Amino acid sequence: MRSFIPPHRTLMGPGPSDISPQVLQALSRPTIGHLDPLFIQMMDELKSLLKYAFQTENEFTIALSAPGSAGMEACFVNLIEPGEKVIVCRNGVFGERMRQNVERCGGVAIVVDDEWGSPVSAQKLQSAVEEHSDAVAVAFVHAETSTGALSDAEALSKIARSKDMLVIVDAVTSLGGVPLKVDEWQLDAVYSGSQKCLSCTPGLSPLTFSSRAIAKIEARQHPVQSWFLDQSLVLGYWSGEGKRAYHHTAPVNSLYALHESLLILKEEGLEQAWKRHADTHQRLKEGLTDLGMSFVVDEEYRLPQLNAVYVPAGIDEALVRQRLLNEYNLEIGAGLGDLAGKAWRIGLMGYGARKENVALCLQALKEVLA
């Protein structure tokens, strides 16, 4: 057995996304202790960079030491108590996962279903909050990674707040790729992933809780069922007030990389990053349309960073992906869940949203499909 030397792939799947060499370099800087004063300074900067990315002043804005699926779970186990009702909007794989999370922490999930590829319907949510006005929260996915559909988080939040419900949002694929305004839209608990439009290595989950969310946690009657995800235990660590108490050993090097990737985002500017994703998507869309492909999601709700297109009739979709990978070192994503075998998911995320990636993808697809 030998050292593992990976090839250089161009990552245009649903994540992990292409990573800037600058971020990989940050990742391999010398490890220092997680309680080292210099590390704690870095963490303060990281928190401020995350607040910028989320467009929030939430004091509780952190990077969870685990992937986005743990970020999702952290929202439910902290905010929901046994017996509480949560309205879950489901229009893809991740809405369904939210439902499972609600039930696993003893909550009651009221599911509002929309078709795969459609956004969450504001009208259906409106009916649900009226029918279930005793629900404590509404949960939805801002950008469904399984389909590429964008939902109107601002409108959905307004509906939830009209009944004083907490708003829990999956922003795994949206953060950094399309507008996401946590404070302006009054979202209470928002989690993301490091490996999508932030173009950091996978394994961390940016997470922010509003003061309403924190108040809900502080008023809990039952202890949080997860020790690892119990955010009341780390409020002190991230608050910046006084001593950083030991909770667990932070993933030091991964946090260096996240700091670097957020710095890149801040230097570019959020608005510019959103524009770059939109522009790059436009180029890809034109090329894919020229190749005769059609999108799963209607143009109005389509995510620029995650392009789900139907596999043309008569094509062995797995073989195409395999050839792209083996011959062009290019990764595109398979369909997930209901779309398995029927669609490809082409990511243009973060550092991957570049003209050269679009050019490679279009030409390689053209050659392989020829």
Place this chain on the structure above:
Amino acid sequence: MRSFIPPHRTLMGPGPSDISPQVLQALSRPTIGHLDPLFIQMMDELKSLLKYAFQTENEFTIALSAPGSAGMEACFVNLIEPGEKVIVCRNGVFGERMRQNVERCGGVAIVVDDEWGSPVSAQKLQSAVEEHSDAVAVAFVHAETSTGALSDAEALSKIARSKDMLVIVDAVTSLGGVPLKVDEWQLDAVYSGSQKCLSCTPGLSPLTFSSRAIAKIEARQHPVQSWFLDQSLVLGYWSGEGKRAYHHTAPVNSLYALHESLLILKEEGLEQAWKRHADTHQRLKEGLTDLGMSFVVDEEYRLPQLNAVYVPAGIDEALVRQRLLNEYNLEIGAGLGDLAGKAWRIGLMGYGARKENVALCLQALKEVLA
């Protein structure tokens, strides 16, 4: 705000430990997709390297995508069902955390207490398993990171198994530093951390389940309360049989680093690594004794990789650590829990168990204490 450029520290605290440049280099190799066939090959090798490190043939031997504290929680949420009794041996911070985990997943914890700095008493455990013969598991910490005490995992396991109880073991600080023989000692669920004697970056938790543990999971009456830690959902991913289903995005680069650090361990050989830890400890012990310091733990139960020594009378312990860090770029650990303010914890873990580290530590301590 700028890129974070950490200084080069010598890490001699309780972890993260010093990391080989070879491991940092592996960490920053190009990210590939977590479903890439080459990544899956790497994961198969990683599994085989972990089996070597744990000395097990357990088919379920993985690296959890989160720190050791999540590894602990994974054992309890998967193996314990609500209402079940678990005997928890507590002789430091991590035994207490085990108790909290048992209770958070609805179990009943029967605590067997030993003094901080002492190993777990086989005699007390014997009484406990007799008194509580309806318990389904015994849990203990092999190497208590908070005190530096080593417990006799083989003897404790034998007692548990005499009553057909599962054996859950915290091997966070022991794996790679002192003998740990999962199969020979018949341990059922053993978790560790990447950042101790494996000298990898923090953030991953090696984990192994015996077939008895898997059978207990498969016979569960209640779903596992955590979605993220539900190992029944990833049995397929790690089994090596057929298709790798998507569960969450694996922390690709961190896994490169773990692969590399385990390769280094395998090349050195476990027995040689244990001997190196013991030899290096011997040098450190002699030097610390010459400086007039005394150990928290009796020689017989003392961990070579984690040396807890009492702070000499009249010394400002925090100032000493601060001077070591600022003037010598040397990190040693503070006391934790009952030992806070009273002891230092000096780690000689993995790549950190070297003569030059001992020499630096002894000379720097001598100068600062002068």
